[in-house]
Amino acid sequence: MFKMHEKGKIVTLALLLALPASAYAAEPQATAPAAEQTAPAASGDSSTSTSTDKESTSSAAKSKASLTDSLKGGYTTAATKLMVPWSMQFAGDTVYITQRVGGIVQVKNGKQTLQKVQTKKPLRVVGEAGLTGFVLDPNFAKNKMAYIYHAYEEKGEGFNRIVKVKLTGNTWKEQSELLKGIPGGRIHEGGRLAIGPDGMLYSTAGETNRRELSQDLKSYGGKILRMTTAGKIPKDNPIKNSYVYAYGLRNSQGIAWTSDGKLYASDHGPSGAPIPGGGTDRTGLDEINLIKPGANYGWPEVMGKETAKGMTPPLYVASSKAIAPSGIAVTPNDTILVATLAGESLKEFDPKTKKMTDVLTGVGRVRDVAVHNGKIYVLTNNTSGGDGDPGSNDDRLLILK
Template sequence: MWMVLGVTSVLLASTGCIGVQNGQIGKPPSSTAPATAPAQSVGNNSGGKVPESSAGAEASASIPYTREIIASKLNVPWDMDFAPDGRIFLTERGGLIRVIEKGVLKPEPVFRFEKPPLYNESEAGLLGIALDKNFSSNHYMYVYHTYQEGGQAYNRLLRMVESGGKAKVDKVLLDMLPGDRIHDGGRVKIGPDGLLYITNGDAAQSSIAQDAAQLGGKILRIRTDGTIPADNPFPGSPVYSLGHRNPQGLAWHPASGKLFSTEHGQSAHDEFNLIEPGANYGWPLLQGDEAQVPAKDASKKGPGPLKIPLLHSGDTTWAPSGITFVTKGPWKGNLLAANLRGMQLQRVVLGNDQVSVQRVEPLFKDDLGRIRNVAEGPDGSIYIMTNNRDGRGRPGAEDDQLIRLKPTF
């Protein structure tokens, strides 16, 4: 049983878009045929075919940023956020919250999660972090991690307080969320409405994604004190949307305020979704353009019609994780997505409606390896986290890294 908590301590140490098939524009998709964009060639709304993009020298020359390394030899960094004073807070999946100040990674962590109770097998561990919008005055940060209790894995969301370069737990906001060594979701963001949005995966139990009474396979929405907003789509529940497999990206369009999310498919069919309150995104009955009925038990369908994604990877695997919208410069309004298995950064160009996908451009293809997260900083720089030490990559001596793309505009 999941819990929404308001305690002061915890036992821890210290819809559819233009159809794209094989790079060719098709007719607008039906309710069961979303746009498909191969990683290297997609279509636009002119009805023609867009030439394949390259992540080599030609593509790099068109990037309006210069690349520099901010931090090296990180231990599987997962998430980051930016403080008003210029510091960058980041998580390492093994249990450290770390800080970069004036371009230098501080040797001592802000906080260390002890093992146990931290559980960081495979994909689990210390995952998301978000700083409060009033961080300069209240020093709150919101942290998501996996832990074990009685041999069972769970996830929880903490509110922590940072002071003088150290942090402590202030309150447990959500506890006993479904957890496992895989499919833990883990992204934490504060929306334009000032509320917390949290992604939770299906914890390797696909059936719970369609159960509105379970918090696995959901995007959640709560206040920063842990209480549930009165306008949530399911009264008394933190559930904001359901039918997710392993969502790991959240970002709001800077003009429309619409919420976008990325989600890992089952070894393919990775998704980009437009998130609406109360909507059902189909897993495990639907992924990408492939309905799983009758292979799955359709009687277990949750509330609402099944939503199709804006974009999916077809038979290719991108493994999209963190996403960010660009708010400055020539890429303003573009969505950037970190790819793990795809080993690239995707630049998704939207149409004038700010929803439909016009084209997808791969950046740094096979250059940086696995990319876990991407975020735009307050100064317009783009920050990229590699994840080559996560057990599925080929790390170099300097991995993992936090890379800054500094604007040239």
């Protein structure tokens, strides 16, 4: 194990090892950053970072050793003072980061630029709702298109929608609406977007603390959704004439594929909150699931290691102490990196052994993780209202070394 101190905390690296149009408004408890910020691409806290990373990573990616085995300890800080960052995407060496409070931060050549997002429905920022999911179109280099998942309000009720946007200058402008009416609220919003190996657009959708939605096939809540990049229902979806790809989920915030085409998803377990109609949920029992077309993952009928006919059990269940898994990423060796919020760590899950181990701790809440060009990128999430304890430079984009 490798340990180092940062601001009195310990960073632990396990060496076993991206029309009226409206610009997004800021969340009440957060102050939006200036339109442009500057920071050296490889700068970081002097006690934990170095200014350059000269180590070649291509050999590590190609070797039989795990990507995390190549880590030597520490990280560089590629971006600072992000406001509730949620998702990241890569176009070459440029990183794009959504902020839940609004806007997309471009990190390019060591410079941070806050880019506006213009949508036909104003952004709703309440609790966990806001601008969350984000994925670039496979032809982004040519068409500058991407897809976002954002909250909005209609007749006093909260919803989420998926829209296609185009980058023009420093503004992302809505081009078309792919899907609307995804349940919204204050919590359990879901919102992760990803393009699958099949070229389809996948989205997670939370049950917004309305448990019954997860088993309701007429609702998008508590589901993984699948569509074409034009927003159409694929003919081979498991439920005819439905976007629903998998259901019985609570608040899934991470999806990724291993090299054999298997889809994995993280899901938040019960949080100790009051149950509508009486009683109190248990705590913890967060999950990693192997997602199969049309499968029912049980919430709220079963949870944790409980089983029932017709329901698919999780591959991994956390203890009664919540880790709150969010974004996930697959390594070249087909292990799964898991960003955890309550767990305040980056973890690594091995689908073969079903073991979960720590990779990085001591940086607070971790919202998202990505593997790009043989390096591991991490987004912290300490500016998220009362949930986090932000430092002077939070939130940050980190590159593990």
